[in-house]
Amino acid sequence: MRPFVYNRASDPTTALNMLSGKPNAKFLAGGTNLLDLMKEDVERPAELVDISGLALTTIKTITSGPNQGGVSIGGLGKNTDAANHPLIRQQYPLLTQAILAGASGQIRNMATNGGNLLQRTRCPYFYEVSMPCNKREPGTGCGALEGINRLHAIFGWSEKCVAVYPSDMAVALAALDAIVKVRNVGGQERAIAFADFHRLPGDTPHQDTNLAPGELITAIELPPSKLADKAYYLKVRDRASYAFALLSVAVGLEMAGNRITQVRIAMGGVAHKPWRALTAEKMLVGKEATEANVRLAAEAEMAAAKPLEHNKFKVELGKRSIVLALQTALNGVG
Structure with a gap:
């Protein structure tokens, strides 16, 4: 692992300001994916801004707005808490099932809901830094395209990348038409429909999502659903x-x-x-x-x-x- 600067944020505004203007800085929440990538020398951030202590963990009923009657899940809440919360178990059992199907209990206790959405592919060519990978290093090629691609994509791939996205939680959120709430350094908030949050590879496979640089996931909203039964x-x-x-x-x-x-x-x-x-x-x-x-x-x-x-x-x-x-x-x- 390479040297990096570590800072801890006390609130969302401070966190966003710490990251602003630093293209080689990243937020650190549960760390269950980012730290692994740093150990493998895939990710090389010069600075980490620890947001694990921010008060963005609440799960609650939405009382106003277009998703009134649905549920809001804090972006920094733990996967375990989301899966086991009564509102989720009763109204969105599909999400509970998907979260519990992923990883181990120990990882779910650390992994955050927003971080889950941002985890990167488990393509072995992405993790092996001696192999070409346009996602890891744009312009070097795709080792999996002509390599061992048993685990790879059958829909939406391009000549630049055939990797697949690994999250179980996100598959359920896609089926539930979730909304991702984000905030930028100026304090403005926006809502991203889940179908528009992640990207297909096209010519820019290194861009996994449509988040703007420095944006912070604050919550995931689930619209009211009649699919629970x-x-x-x-x-x-x-x-x-x-x-x-x-x-x-x-x-x-x-x-x-x-x-x-x-x-x-x-x-x-x-x-x-x-x-x-x-x-x-x-x-x-x-x-x-x-x-x-x-x-x-x-x-x-x-x-x-x-x-x-x-x-x-x-x-x-x-x-x-x-x-x-x-x-x-x-x-x-x-």
Whole structure:
């Protein structure tokens, strides 16, 4: 690990001022990803601004505004607290399931909600500094494109990068149409729709999100939801615990009898960002929840996949996983 300057912020304004004008400085919260990257010499910040003590941890019902009746989750709250909070367990069980599927209990006790959204890819070519990686060092190439790419993207990739985004929590947040609240150094706040928060690689794979430099995640808002009764998070991985998803599916449905009136489907392990299965969603709304309709929707969604040499299995795995997740949610097992 390289030398760095360490400072601790006492409030959000101070934190933002400390980072302002310093392109090689970073916020430090739980540190569960950033410190690992620093030890591997992937990240090389000259300064860390510790924000772990800021009072941005509250989970509460939203009492006004467009998301009134929903829930606000503090950006610096711990993953464990979010997963186990009564408001989340009762109103957004999909989010609880997704958080508990990720990492270990020890890491969830340290990792923050905002930090979870900012974690970087676990692509081995990104972590191996002797290999070319446009995400780590723009312009050097993508080692995974012609390399061992079993774990990599089948949607939305570019010639510059085929890495996938690793968060379980974020896949559920994508399905729940979450809003990310951020603040800049001038004190202005803005809201970013979750679908617009993360980026596909395009020509700039080193830019993971649409955060402006120096912005701080203050909260994540969940709009009111009618998906709680039929929701399920399915994570497929190489081993049963402490492994990132080969592929995951977050689903939530609202029903009128046997007819689907609303459905949300998001996938992990398939793209540079949480992937909303919009084709499958559109096919299922208004349809009866039959096995045939579910399978047709899954087939249609995965028809657009563009697998690489070593991950063609993800196409069939994706079809089966969408079907299994939907059927499980429909049966009320989640």
